[in-house]
Amino acid sequence: xxxxxxxxxxxxxxxxxxxxxxxxxxxxxxxxxxxxxxxxxxxxxxxxxxxxxxxxxxxxxxxxxxxxxxxxxxxxxxxxxxxxxxxxxxxxxxxxxxxxxxxxxxxxxxxxxxxxxxxxxxxxxxxxxxxxxxxxxxxxxxxxxxxxxxxxxxxxxxxxxxxxxxxxxxxxxxxxxxxxxxxxxxxxxxxxxxxxxxxxxxxxxxxxxxxxxxxxxxxxxxxxxxxxxxxxxxxxxxxxxxxxxxxxxxxxxxxxxxxxxxxxxxxxxxxxxxxxxx
Amino acid sequence: xxxxxxxxxxxxxxxxxxxxxxxxxxxxxxxxxxxxxxxxxxxxxxxxxxxxxxxxxxxxxxxxxxxxxxxxxxxxxxxxxxxxxxxxxxxxxxxxxxxxxxxxxxxxxxxxxxxxxxxxxxxxxxxxxxxxxxxxxxxxxxxxxxxxxxxxxxxxxxxxxxxxxxxxxxxxxxxxxxxxxxxxxxxxxxxxxxxxxxxxxxxxxxxxxxxxxxxxxxxxxxxxxxxxxxxxxxxxxxxxxxxxxxxxxxxxxxxxxxxxxxxxxxxxxxxxxxxxxxxxxxxxxxxxxxxxx
Amino acid sequence: xxxxxxxxxxxxxxxxxxxxxxxxxxxxxxxxxxxxxxxxxxxxxxxxxxxxxxxxxxxxxxxxxxxxxxxxxxxxxxxxxxxxxxxxxxxxxxxxxxxxxxxxxxxxxxxxxxxxxxxxxxxxxxxxxxxxxxxxxxxxxxxxxxxxxxxxxxxxxxxxxxxxxxxxxxxxxxxxxxxxxxxxxxxxxxxxxxxxxxxxxxxxxxxxxxxxxxxxxxxxxxxxxxxxxxxxxxxxxxxxxxxxxxxxxxxxxxxxxxxxxxxxxxxxxxxxxxxxxxxxxxxxxxxxxxxxxxxxxxxxxxxxxxxxxxxxxxxxxxxxxxxxxxxxxxxxxxxxxxxxxxxxxxxxxxxxxxxxxxxxxxxxxxxx
Numbered sequence: 001x002x003x004x005x006x007x008x009x010x011x012x013x014x015x016x017x018x019x020x021x022x023x024x025x026x027x028x029x030x031x032x033x034x035x036x037x038x039x040x041x042x043x044x045x046x047x048x049x050x051x052x053x054x055x056x057x058x059x060x061x062x063x064x065x066x067x068x069x070x071x072x073x074x075x076x077x078x079x080x081x082x083x084x085x086x087x088x089x090x091x092x093x094x095x096x097x098x099x100x101x102x103x104x105x106x107x108x109x110x111x112x113x114x115x116x117x118x119x120x121x122x123x124x125x126x127x128x129x130x131x132x133x134x135x136x137x138x139x140x141x142x143x144x145x146x147x148x149x150x151x152x153x154x155x156x157x158x159x160x161x162x163x164x165x166x167x168x169x170x171x172x173x174x175x176x177x178x179x180x181x182x183x184x185x186x187x188x189x190x191x192x193x194x195x196x197x198x199x200x201x202x203x204x205x206x207x208x209x210x211x212x213x214x215x216x217x218x219x220x221x222x223x224x225x226x227x228x229x230x231x232x233x234x235x236x237x238x239x240x241x242x243x244x245x246x247x248x249x250x251x252x253x254x255x256x257x258x259x260x261x262x263x264x265x266x267x268x269x270x271x272x273x274x275x276x277x278x
Numbered sequence: 279x280x281x282x283x284x285x286x287x288x289x290x291x292x293x294x295x296x297x298x299x300x301x302x303x304x305x306x307x308x309x310x311x312x313x314x315x316x317x318x319x320x321x322x323x324x325x326x327x328x329x330x331x332x333x334x335x336x337x338x339x340x341x342x343x344x345x346x347x348x349x350x351x352x353x354x355x356x357x358x359x360x361x362x363x364x365x366x367x368x369x370x371x372x373x374x375x376x377x378x379x380x381x382x383x384x385x386x387x388x389x390x391x392x393x394x395x396x397x398x399x400x401x402x403x404x405x406x407x408x409x410x411x412x413x414x415x416x417x418x419x420x421x422x423x424x425x426x427x428x429x430x431x432x433x434x435x436x437x438x439x440x441x442x443x444x445x446x447x448x449x450x451x452x453x454x455x456x457x458x459x460x461x462x463x464x465x466x467x468x469x470x471x472x473x474x475x476x477x478x479x480x481x482x483x484x485x486x487x488x489x490x491x492x493x494x495x496x497x498x499x500x501x502x503x504x505x506x507x508x509x510x511x512x513x514x515x516x517x518x519x520x521x522x523x524x525x526x527x528x529x530x531x532x533x534x535x536x537x538x539x540x541x542x543x544x545x546x547x548x549x550x551x552x553x554x555x556x557x558x559x560x561x562x563x564x565x566x567x568x569x570x571x
Numbered sequence: 572x573x574x575x576x577x578x579x580x581x582x583x584x585x586x587x588x589x590x591x592x593x594x595x596x597x598x599x600x601x602x603x604x605x606x607x608x609x610x611x612x613x614x615x616x617x618x619x620x621x622x623x624x625x626x627x628x629x630x631x632x633x634x635x636x637x638x639x640x641x642x643x644x645x646x647x648x649x650x651x652x653x654x655x656x657x658x659x660x661x662x663x664x665x666x667x668x669x670x671x672x673x674x675x676x677x678x679x680x681x682x683x684x685x686x687x688x689x690x691x692x693x694x695x696x697x698x699x700x701x702x703x704x705x706x707x708x709x710x711x712x713x714x715x716x717x718x719x720x721x722x723x724x725x726x727x728x729x730x731x732x733x734x735x736x737x738x739x740x741x742x743x744x745x746x747x748x749x750x751x752x753x754x755x756x757x758x759x760x761x762x763x764x765x766x767x768x769x770x771x772x773x774x775x776x777x778x779x780x781x782x783x784x785x786x787x788x789x790x791x792x793x794x795x796x797x798x799x800x801x802x803x804x805x806x807x808x809x810x811x812x813x814x815x816x817x818x819x820x821x822x823x824x825x826x827x828x829x830x831x832x833x834x835x836x837x838x839x840x841x842x843x844x845x846x847x848x849x850x851x852x853x854x855x856x857x858x859x860x861x862x863x864x865x866x867x868x869x870x871x872x873x874x875x876x877x878x879x880x881x882x883x884x885x886x887x888x889x890x891x892x893x894x895x896x897x898x899x900x901x902x903x904x905x906x907x908x909x910x911x912x913x914x915x916x917x918x919x920x921x922x923x924x925x926x927x928x929x930x931x932x933x934x935x936x937x938x939x
Binding site for chain 1: 281282284285286288289291292295296299300302303304306307310361364365368371373375376379380381382383384385386387388389390391392393394396397398399400401405406408411414415422439442445446447450451454499502503505506509510513524527528531532537540541544545547548551552555556559
């Protein structure tokens with residue numbers, strides 16, 4: 001009898017809870033997605049009159065036609081991709097000796113990379129502004145690429161190191177016996193073998209750079225404004241005719257990363273878990 | 279080439295970046311924190327020693343942020359920990375559709391904090407919020423409520439939005455930790471007649487303890503760093519209602535242009551976070567040790 | 572094919588001396604095994620020979636040429652690794668061809684050489700497969716092929732069999748042995764498994780704590796272990812030892828071994844006729860196949876003692892019996908049809924010429 005009850009009740013509870021979590025997770029996204037494809041009048045009405053007949057992508061079209069939003073998306077893409085590439089290259093170069101070689105003060109390196117992950121961006125933002133001004137890099141892609149790379153590298157190094165650690169030493173030894181130099185073994189064997197981990201790390205760096213806000217807000221003014229900053233400006237400005245436009249911009253800001261996460265979710269889950277292993 | 283020299287060479291780009299764009303700015307920030315710099319008045323630096331730090335303790339605006347930050351952090355910790363524990367327990371079960379749910383719940387992690395601020399703002403919006411619409415249609419409220427007029431409610435929403443974003447990551451590390459519990463332990467406890475609650479209480483929970491503490495510390499840290507979400511959600515309003523510690527630092531630096539005081543605050547914050555992070559690492563080291571033993 | 576010579580090799584990792592002083596002459600065509608427990612420095616020695624680890628001190632010669640500072644691929648050696656270490660991101664062909672590609676061998680030639688090796692190891696049908704699609708035995712053969720295709724002067728094996736299941740291990744062991752009989756390539760094999768070492772090797776170097784304890788033909792190492800460590804490390808079951816006192820009378824050459832409960836004596840007639848008087852504490856060692864369980868003798872024999880059967884382990888082909896007398900125990904091999912029961916009282920004979928004596932203090936062999 002108890003077993004019977006358990007078998008009957010268990011799926012009900014499981015699905016009810018799972019349903020709650022799915023709603024909790026999806027509702028905020030779904031709501032602005034809805035807003036982004038409906039005229040404002042529909043959801044401002046009490047009660048809201050959402051209608052399938054009114055669904056339109058014109059607010060997306062309108063925002064993309066606005067040069068500053070399109071430019072912000074392009075800026076974010078350039079910055080995030082460059083950050084990702086730099087993080088992978090520098091990260092792999094640094095993670096390899098940490099994982100494989102005898103290095104003087106290796107523990108010092110590892111501690112430093114952990115400590116640098118803890119530094120809140122708020123501490124750095126004022127000096128960074130002054131340094132970038134000194135370097136005449138304010139409002140350039142490069143300034144944001146440098147800052148994001150510096151900030152993400154400790155995470156990236158740590159993730160890559162953990163992935164490299166899982167590769168048997170013998171594999172690299174085999175590559176060297178076969179005629180690879182150490183660097184050759186890194187690029188021809190270690191990185192391809194750590195493939196899924198490298199993909200996860202790359203996505204992590206890309207998303208980290210794409211989603212960053214504070215540095216973007218302070219270090220960019222006109223030409224290098226990333227989409228997150230553009231969106232926050234739109235939200236607080238009253239110079240737009242229609243909230244659907246803001247909602248559409250919000251969607252544009254998350255669509256690339258959400259797509260990445262959905263396509264590569266397996267890698268990402270592993271990468272995230274790996275990133276917090278000390 | 280000598281192995282260690284070679285290794286050092288490979289880390290040079292990283293060392294360069296970290297020194298120039300991490301160590302240098304921190305040192306810079308520290309020096310600024312020892313000076314009075316009021317850019318609204320003059321660009322001059324006026325050395326005042328530790329006065330900015332002692333000033334923090336008596337500054338009413340700083341003191342006011344403390345209960346707010348504590349409330350924000352407390353709610354965030356409770357919501358995130360309980361929800362991620364519950365979700366991880368569910369995802370650790372076998373049922374149809376589980377893999378789909380695993381993918382779906384990653385969503386908030388991918389969403390930029392700024393965008394999640396916008397999303398929650400629109401969820402609770404006074405004239406087009408989903409929550410108002412739902413509550414009205416259910417007959418719980420008669421007319422739309424201006425949620426963001428109430429500081430406590432606004433702060434709670436900010437906290438929920440932060441917890442919403444933190445859920446996937448905390449769930450994943452809890453799930454990873456749960457999957458480290460050996461199946462034979464469950465079988466043994468079943469043989470001993472333990473029911474599902476006993477198993478949770480005596481097998482799962484003790485195993486998860488370090489991970490739970492880790493999640494708690496992580497959420498405290500993220501609460502101390504809360505900024506992006508609040509920026510688009512409430513802009514600190516109503517009044518100063520959602521100005522938490524980190525947000526005040528921003529306001530001091532970029533609205534009041536009190537660079538010295540803002541630097542001192544940020545340094546204090548950094549010290550606090552480094553200490554807490556040290557704690558969390560210490561805990562997760564224990565986590566690893568446990569997993570091995 | 573090549574001679575290899577290691578001269579006073581040493582390797583330190585920080586304060587840890589992994590290899591203290593290793594000198595080995597490896598003749599051409601020989602199959603040499605470095606044998607020892609984990610942490611004895613055998614793998615480090617092999618890695619230094621391969622060029623994977625830098626040498627802290629000492630020299631490595633290949634056919635009288637110093638190669639100590641050469642990069643791994645310049646030494647003309649190939650290595651077969653534990654767990655195969657195949658490149659999981661390449662197919663079988665890619666794995667075998669990798670070294671040749673790196674050496675910029677022309678493509679048609681690569682193809683030809685890979686085909687040839689694949690044919691020899693029956694891998695032709697598998698060349699396009701991914702590594703993850705192969706069985707354990709197939710992976711091992713790919714690992715061998717990858718080494719063979721380079722036509723190396725020296726083959727190195729780093730415990731290639733240690734993670735295989737019992738059946739596969741036996742099969743791969745024979746495969747490696749056959750390979751060596753065909754190619755006659757100088758081979759250095761590292762293992763902690765003494766049985767593997769005995770079966771495969773021409774020469775065995777037993778290592779312990781970074782030093783070579785004994786190096787010689789496999790038969791010698793088994794028959795004349797130079798100290799008690801080698802004696803008890805090599806051979807299965809383990810050589811039985813009994814602590815006691817050994818006395819050799821300088822005049823009549825009577826040799827006696829006494830310990831509580833056991834008194835044995837033998838006539839002692841060395842080949843050269845000279846008798847050295849000995850009076851010292853020793854460990855007496857005897858292998859299971861050398862100690863004999865005999866029927867009650869008609870007249871009491873000086874080289875026997877009476878003991879009690881404490882454990883019977885029938886293996887089918889042989890039966891091993893543990894016999895105890897007071898605190899002492901020895902293991903002997905008996906015919907499987909000889910059915911002994913626990914607690915049964917038996918007489919054990921320890922023949923003079925099968926005995927090993929080791930100094931109780933130094934552990935060194937006492938040559939009589």
